[in-house]
Amino acid sequence: MARISPLDPNPFDREEKVSTAKLNATQYIVALVMLVLVSGLWRLQILGADNYRVLAEQNRIRKVPVLAPRGKIFDREGRILVDNYPSVTCFLVREQQKNLEADLPLIAQGLHIPEDQIRSTIKRFALAPKYQPIPLKQDITPDEQAFIAAHRDELPELETLEEQRRLYPRDGFAAHLIGYVGEVSENDLNTSKYAFYEPGDVVGKSGVEEAYDAILRGVDGSRDVVVNSHGKEVGMMGQELAKPGQDLKLTIDLDLQMAAEKALEGKNGAIVAMDPHTGEILAMVSRPTFDPNQFAVRLTRSYWNEIITNPNHPLMNKAIQAQLAPGSTFKVIMTVAGLQENMAENMHVVCNGGVTLQGHFFGCDKHHGLVDIHNALPYSCDSFYFTLADRLGIDTIAKYGHEMGIGQKTGVDLPDEATGIMPSPQWKLKAQHDKWYAGETPSVGIGQGAVQASPIQLARALSGIASGGALVRPHVVFPDEISPDMLQAIHDTYPGSGEKKVEISPETWQIVTDDMANVTQGIGTAAEAHLEGIDFAGKTGTADVVSGRKKGTADKATLPNAWFVGMAPRRNPDIVVAVLWEHGYWGNNSAKLGAQVINAFVTKQRMRSGNLMKLADSPKPAAPSDQTPGDKPKTPAANPAGANTAALEPQRGLPRPGAGGR
């Protein structure tokens, strides 16, 4: 090895300077490299600055939605039906370089979730971006919140988020009317109705929640948050406040709703109560019911299966969606048709347990003897109405049925109302591609055959008749609660026969209302439901569900549906109640349920007026045969047969609850 220290004796011998040209060249290489780098800077910072600034903002600013709380829902007197409550969801953050598996037992224990369930949840989100937290458990309890707070250091991967959730009444109270909310489905998003919704949005899925979603939901706001590369929030740029949803006052009377709920408890069917002057729905019950609170949080599979497989359709709002043979309640419409056509006034039928028409025998359940227009309805004599139907003919019956809104939607402001069927030759040709046989007509006269109606249709039709032909559009939200545009939109969304005036002569009006009043009197089918001191009118219906009566069979599913439509007072009623008790056997049974609701209504009115005595004193179109204790002697009592001329003037004997209306 050669030594090359300065003391080396011959360094000068080997002196060979490195080429100066090459060294100079390197300076140019250095300059060239620098020029290339500066040009690169120029390209990015001068030419591309705007573009990269946008990208930088996108990197940094994230729009975080601020969910608007939904509007609360109140009854007509401002009592709360649906509230919101702050609910905390626990999320799992996956950004930490942490062995989640080791923490699972602790998390599972603290949050009361099985470990396997957490694992499968994590697995489901395996493909989602890492910065997206996984929702572990919704609506966690204060205990679980405390657990998360206490384990912040050990379990930094757990995060919580508070949001507002729906709190519905317990035990499915008014569940069908109110409806429920849920995440908008992918299918819904493709329809025009949900054009402005985004995936993940919570929307009303049925009932008022669906119909008035636009009002209740409010407008979500957003916050522009500054995030770092891990998605962690490090600041805020600005925010757009959420506009909370508008509160909504329903026409429902909580007291009446409770009475109706109680009346139908343990039965299947529906009750709807309405103010016939305005169409305001006062109560709406359907049974069996469901718990909308279960829908507001994550719906469990078992509860969903339970609901879906229940043969009695808990999710169906039978008050507007059940379309069934109305049975004898249809006879009220028949009575109007017969009188308006001047055919029933002097018609007499001898009922010997049935009549023979068009070569067929049509059976009646009793031997009513000589029946005329005044006792046919209270008796609910089938023989009379078979004969009347035969004489009127299907076209005339269909005309009156249509006028009264049978076979059409009423236009109630709730989703998925049933249409029902008013049979006619045209209908049969279209639906069954067959001509109408005259032998089919008598059955229509007693609301059987192909006739199908919903409780709300019958309530509107019969109270409309009692109001002298003024039919209303039923609604659950006061029209003055919402903007005219919104009202129009609701009417467009839920079309129906709506508000209309049907021609009924004063004579017809008097007879049919007196007839209905007699239904709840001594000779009437609903005499058992008689309400002392209340001008209570109505009509029962016992509608066969299988062809040919098999009375007395043990199978409950073959029992007739029990209908009742009742109102008070008999003319220009302040309330109408339609009751459907599926397989309730006799219309009379439903009449008792209807009477409970009417009684609750009248009692409340009298309590409100603060003068029970005075009210009881006032003249009534139809006085009961007995006097209630405390009642003072009355003005001359009305004839139970209904020949009361004093009642020709429309009476408004009972004060109306609440504010709205005419």
Added chain:
Amino acid sequence: MFRSRFRDFDWTLLGFVAALSIISVFEIRSATAMTKFHGFQTKQILFLSIGTVAMFGISMLDYHKLLDIAYWAYGISITALVAVLVPHIGTKVLGARRWINLGGGAHFQPSEWVKLVLILTMARFLWERSGEDHEMTWRDIGKCFALIGVPMLLVLKEPDLGTCLTYSPVLLAGLFLGGIRLKQASILILGFLLVVGVGWKSGKLLKPYQKARLTAFVNPDNDPKGSGYQIRQSLIAVGSGGLWGTGANKGSQTQGDFLPIPYTDFIFAAFCEEHGFIGAVIILLLYFMILVRLVQNAQMAADPPGTLVTMGVMAVTLFQVAVNVGMCLGLMPVTGIPLPLMSYGGSSVIFTFLALGIVMNIRMRRFVN
């Protein structure tokens, strides 16, 4: 004697170096402010202090003495590089064995220091050879390749592609200044291209992630969350800086942790975001001045080994600046090469200052012979 020597010390060069060092301290402070690494600027000041002391120290010692022990140092270096690869001796960090654990939390990364040894060894080898013949024989070229190639392969095995590549300018500068002929150079370039092509295809030389990193710069948007992420974030940081920058401590990409490791490999991008085109050009100008000054020092050296050593330092510095800044600007692949005098890191700082100390040493002794 002492005073006169320090009169010949290159204070101008030191001025440029000091300017860059001070800027780097501020940028490290800004880039780590929002992270768990905040306070790294203090450690960087410590490294700079040690580096400065080392620089003055080594400038006192005649560089010929260093050249004397170059071959010994080379042998020790190779041993250290092999030792790093041995489990229990080499410490594995993030999948790569680069450090020798000295105990007590201290780690020693030999690959950085080997650079210095290679510069000295190459200079000595070329100078000894130059006495025999002006022009390089194939045999000489082969020896040069072996001299640099062996440590390169060892470092590549760690794996540390970045450091491995920083050895190559020593070889290139050596061949260029040592007298390689044009014909030889042309054949070598062709051969190199052939080897790279085959090596790339065979997949034995580079690990897949290294390949992905090397190619991502061509089109970072192909895989913005994966291998293209770093380069994409770097381009956004640099580009959004614009003419004047966002201002110190205000770069959203730097502060928001979008820009990866903004205090080491991507410190230039962080600086570009916060100080814009103007600031970046000033930085490049400082590097230009330092590099040109180094070439001038090489020209002034008293003897060929002095020139060769200085040019070796120049070549390594130029290479690292070009590759690192090129990487930040999307002109070069991501290789993990730190930016000398700017990037945080003890090994890098101390190597740079030692190298500069040797350059000063050579300049101070330019009239000795």
